[in-house]
Amino acid sequence: MHAYRTHTCGELRKTHVGETVKLSGWLHRRREHAGALFIDLRDHYGLTQVVVYPNASFYEEAKRATAESVLTVTGKLIARDAEAVNPELPTGEVELPAETLIVESAAEKLPLPVFAEPDYPEDIRLKHRYLDLRRETLHKNMTLRSDVITSLRRRMVDQGFTEYQTPILTASSPEGARDFLVPSRLHPGEFYALPQAPQQFKQLLMVSGFDRYFQIAPCFRDEDARADRSPGEFYQLDIEMSFVTQEDVFNAIEPVMRGVFEEFADWDDKGRTVPSEPFPHIPYAEAMAKYGSDKPDLRNPLELSDVTEFFKDEEKTGFGIFAKIIKGGGKVVAIPAPKAAAEKSRKFFDEMDKWAKKEMQAPGLGYARLKEADGGGVDSQDPALKNFDPDHLAALLQHLGLGAGDGVFFSAGKKNDAYKLAGAARNKIGETLELIEQGVFRFCWIVDFPMFEYDEDAKKIDFSHNPFSMPQGGMEALEAAKTDDEILDIKAFQYDIVCNGIELSSGAIRNHRPDVMLKAFDMAGYGPEVVETEFGGMLNAFRHGAPPHGGIAPGVDRIVMLLADAENIRDVTLFPMNGQARDLMMGAPSPVDERQLRELNIRLAPQIKS
Numbered sequence: 001m002h003a004y005r006t007h008t009c010g011e012l013r014k015t016h017v018g019e020t021v022k023l024s025g026w027l028h029r030r031r032e033h034a035g036a037l038f039i040d041l042r043d044h045y046g047l048t049q050v051v052v053y054p055n056a057s058f059y060e061e062a063k064r065a066t067a068e069s070v071l072t073v074t075g076k077l078i079a080r081d082a083e084a085v086n087p088e089l090p091t092g093e094v095e096l097p098a099e100t101l102i103v104e105s106a107a108e109k110l111p112l113p114v115f116a117e118p119d120y121p122e123d124i125r126l127k128h129r130y131l132d133l134r135r136e137t138l139h140k141n142m143t144l145r146s147d148v149i150t151s152l153r154r155r156m157v158d159q160g161f162t163e164y165q166t167p168i169l170t171a172s173s174p175e176g177a178r179d180f181l182v183p184s185r186l187h188p189g190e191f192y193a194l195p196q197a198p199q200q201f202k203q204l205l206m207v208s209g210f211d212r213y214f215q216i217a218p219c220f221r222d223e224d225a226r227a228d229r230s231p232g233e234f235y236q237l238d239i240e241m242s243f244v245t246q247e248d249v250f251n252a253i254e255p256v257m258r259g260v261f262e263e264f265a266d267w268d269d270k271g272r273t274v275p276s277e278p279f280p281h282i283p284y285a286e287a288m289a290k291y292g293s294d295k296p297d298l299r300n301p302l303e304l305s306d307v308t309e310f311f312k313d314e315e316k317t318g319f320g321i322f323a324k325i326i327k328g329g330g331k332v333v334a335i336p337a338p339k340a341a342a343e344k345s346r347k348f349f350d351e352m353d354k355w356a357k358k359e360m361q362a363p364g365l366g367y368a369r370l371k372e373a374d375g376g377g378v379d380s381q382d383p384a385l386k387n388f389d390p391d392h393l394a395a396l397l398q399h400l401g402l403g404a405g406d407g408v409f410f411s412a413g414k415k416n417d418a419y420k421l422a423g424a425a426r427n428k429i430g431e432t433l434e435l436i437e438q439g440v441f442r443f444c445w446i447v448d449f450p451m452f453e454y455d456e457d458a459k460k461i462d463f464s465h466n467p468f469s470m471p472q473g474g475m476e477a478l479e480a481a482k483t484d485d486e487i488l489d490i491k492a493f494q495y496d497i498v499c500n501g502i503e504l505s506s507g508a509i510r511n512h513r514p515d516v517m518l519k520a521f522d523m524a525g526y527g528p529e530v531v532e533t534e535f536g537g538m539l540n541a542f543r544h545g546a547p548p549h550g551g552i553a554p555g556v557d558r559i560v561m562l563l564a565d566a567e568n569i570r571d572v573t574l575f576p577m578n579g580q581a582r583d584l585m586m587g588a589p590s591p592v593d594e595r596q597l598r599e600l601n602i603r604l605a606p607q608i609k610s
Helices: 059-064 122-127 136-158 199-207 246-264 284-291 320-327 346-359 390-400 415-432 474-480 484-488 514-523 528-542 556-564 594-599
Strands: 020-032 037-043 046-052 070-076 094-097 100-105 180-183 191-194 212-221 232-242 281-283 331-337 366-369 407-413 443-447 452-455 460-463 494-499 502-509 549-552
Touching: 020 046, 037 059, 037 070, 046 070, 059 100, 070 094, 136 212, 136 232, 136 246, 136 556, 199 212, 199 232, 199 528, 199 549, 232 246, 232 502, 232 556, 246 443, 246 494, 246 502, 246 549, 246 556, 281 284, 284 415, 284 443, 320 331, 320 407, 331 415, 346 366, 346 407, 346 415, 407 415, 452 484, 460 484, 474 514, 502 556, 514 528
Parallel strands: 046 094, 281 443
Antiparallel strands: 020 037, 020 070, 037 046, 070 100, 180 191, 212 232, 232 549, 331 407, 366 407, 443 494, 452 460, 494 502, 502 549
């Protein structure tokens, strides 16, 4: 017999009754009855109930064993009495009377419980992550993560892709976030950087003649934590393809994303589905106009509406605040709230206004509650619509598709500010009114991103998304754009996959021609010397024959987060840092001794007191 186990704690069934078995695992829970001691023994695979009777020589030792001690138990498996069957457990029809019991490792007093799922302070959970990971929910999340990565790999290989590994120590590259720098011992004063993404390497693989590349790639960015972003590192399904159009990328990747979500949609009996129709393609401009975001949650049926024209004429509206904003070049955007006037009190509307001021730092959120007018039709006594000309109000409500009993909110200001607030309000209204479709993953492609944008701070045109993307129309489109407005109208072959309001990945057809790249950078105010200095390696490679190519990089952490229905990315990451980018368990980052610094030719500057 094996030294520790013949079976796992989740394996035994009635078909094993009568067999002598050996189990090893953690003491999950103990219940002491008059005639016996019941121990739930847990391992990675499940739970089995062990029974220790008072006449056993190890009975007292079993009574003293602390929670989470590691035990090895041997005995002959028996069936439980009918009234003792636990239908909630796969092993609930059997139990193991202990003939031998060994305490392999005694656990000291626990800093946090493993049994059940209490809400414990984050610093304690992260410092003792190895205990936190024993809890059922987190343990299952990590198994799900492994299964998802296995599925992604299998599906990529089935699509004809080959996995390659790119370097971890590389050169610093400005990609929108801070690099993690690694000092070189052999080259004093010089530094490697950890890759923010394998972007340049995967493009160089295409130049090298490889065709369909993928990698479950670690990426490193020195940025602050968010609920959907770990500080420091994350993983992505990195993909690149040669001789492809944008549609080729969609056709290769959509089945992978759909397949993995279909495979795990009902994970843990959550009963979710993925609609069978192809992912809709939504142009960026349409997404902003309808949803106020390039990450729209399509489970929410609410759509925004530009109502600027309806508020231009103060004589027809009697509402000068919006008219003044419009004269200054601003926009007014309406967010419908169906049945809100009939089903919600005024408090709901006032709370939305307070939310806009506090959470969004906006001047406010106008609103109107619609009711049947005394003389027929619909009117509102709230300021935004109270003094509207009746015919003008009827035209507005027809445009919005609203009537008595409905509500409407208004976001006004500079175009970008108005749509940002309206998009956030759309999400909040949809949640509050319980309009969000449940039990479904709704995907879309966001396409036709603008190549350039106007940087208000720098007062110049700059890249809006990814400077290495191919502009739609190529060199001809760049050369034809003479004015700022014409430059800002240029679109790129850039695309995102969004699911339930979460951006899962960004991608693009790459700019593989040096002349087009230099021209695009020049239009954004970067001379050829900047491009040669920062991206000389890739640019020189393109000068020696580069295929048209494109790719994408879905975030593994966010995929698992969605499938696990987790609220924070730490709940799907094995050993995460806290919000201050500290590993409380391992004590990183930490000071290093003078000897190590001397080897690296580094002298620490005095710390600046804040």
